[in-house]
Amino acid sequence: MSTAVAAPAAVRRRRGLIEALTGTDHKSVGLLMTVSALVFFLMAGVSALVMRTELAHPGLQVVSDQTYNELFTMHGSTMFYLFAVPAAIGVGVYMVPLQIGADGIAWPRLALLGAWLIIAGGLIMWSGFLTQGGAAAWGWTAFYPLSGKPYSPSTGGDFWIIGVVLATVGAFLPALCLLATVFRRRAPGMTMLRVPLFTWSEIVTVFMVLTAFPVLVVAMILLFIDRHGISIYGLPGGAITYQHLFWFYGHPVVYIVFFPLVGVVGEVIATFSRRRFFGFSVTVFSLLLFSALSMTVWAHHMFTTQSVENEYFSLTSTLLLVPAGLEYFGFLATMWGGRIRLRTPMLFALGFVLLFLIGGLTGIFVASPVLDYHVHDSYFIVAHFHYTLFGGTVFGLFAAIYYWFPKVTGRMLGEGLGRLHCALMFVGALVTFIPMFFLGSEGMPRRVADYLPVHGWTTLNMISTAGAFLIALSILVFLLNVYRSLRGGEPGGPDPWEGQTLEWATTSPPPRHNFWRLPEIRSHTPLFDLREEGRDPLAEVGLRPRGAET
């Protein structure tokens, strides 16, 4: 039995730029957040290329040391505050209401306000380059006392703080809207344990956003006040206080940008293995455990300060293996015995699984204080977190883009270019970041603009730089693919992948009110249930005449 949904009788449509920029429909807001995040991703990527060029050979002076410091600050800051977090939440703003059978998001104006605050924060942050002293040059962490006025007097630093506050508040607001939507707007029959995996991953993400983001906002406001004459972090113990406040946000945010993509990858793997996700309920509880545990590990970034209880934070950091292992088991068990289709979203999902594994396993090394003392602030750490963030977030995001592009635009992305993109990016990620493990073990510190030939790091740095350009090439292939698809790509239809969840039970792109009719919901995979019973899901929701399934 399906549920008919009331459609608007008369809807005045204002398509085009105005709607794209000011639309309160969750699809419009989600798209605004995701596309703007991708633009910031490109900006951060260009800054990474300049940095890698600078490091390709000792003695190169592509940019000055000061500019290099500003570039790595803006690279890290942009990737976290302006790309990864907004993209992870933006995809949720678009997809979560569709997955739970809702006709919109709760408090849509608040979500739109958040999207624009992120963009405004990004513009203010980057406008630091236009100020006399240049942009902030203290890393994405802004550790005190380096970020204090005496050491970093530039106005660009203050712009950075304002930008971070706006972007963080901006991400907080749509996250709040998502939670209210899931709690209050689920379709009839959609109990919490029938909510799809991606939506669950967004729920636990929002739990973390609600508890971690306010702490960063407070830390940044205090830093701003400190820089304007009232000593706060300058008091005894202030620098450690800053680190506690920062890392209470700074570590969970790694998971905030990662969990939604775990959900995406889980759904992609299930869809392209033509099976339900293995151990769905266990995975949901492991996500809850994973997210709660990841709130308790922040001070492993502070092992070397000798101001924290290393045993406690080492224990909690190592315990993360348990829920992570459960999720990996779920991925593998879903594929086991499945009829796997190796289409582009699935390839990116597999790339995610493999690359994040490297990041996760090296995470065990640095969760141990004795090993962390050796590699702290070295390129080993840079390699580790790039495997979690690039391997996890970026590969997961591209899996999401290739998977949902037909739903959002109505057109398929090219399969050939998609495979080329995936292959180049996968090889690029290995070539760029594997050498960094060796560089770090050999003692190359992070955040240096140059090194001496006698260090013997030249070859590894050269390889790493070549890998970075390979990644850049893969992004160009992606942009070409998007351009070709939007110009005249193959129509995707409502359900090109034989999807399992509700977003595939509507037209592509979905109408303003999302659904014409909802199928009966008896599990987290309502469309899969219908197929199992030999029924055509699209016919059930009135998108295809009965008996017309091809």
Added chain:
Amino acid sequence: MRSASSFLALWGLLLAIAVLVAAFIFPHGFFPTALLGGAAAAAFLIGLITAASRTGDPRRVAHGSPDISPATVWLAAAIALACLGAEVGYWLCLIAAGMGGVGAGALLREVRAERRDVRRVR
């Protein structure tokens, strides 16, 4: 474990366990207890609020108002300029306050128009 807020409460409970372990088995400093305790309390609080809040009809009423809100974007610009004014100068804060007033008024107008439309459809 049927209601949505019970999952949030469970999450808060997991954090509370972590607080207890930090406080009693590995006592070291104020921050682990304070930050984790605060997070656990916040999770419980949000869970309680969502559990207590009215349920009502969750489905939006279809109406003819356009799904756009230029006033919200204007308000976002005002907030951003107000924050920037803290660094650039208070004159910018004053301009932002003016913009914010206009934006809030326009937002109110939008919301009222939408409510009027909803009443008409009902």
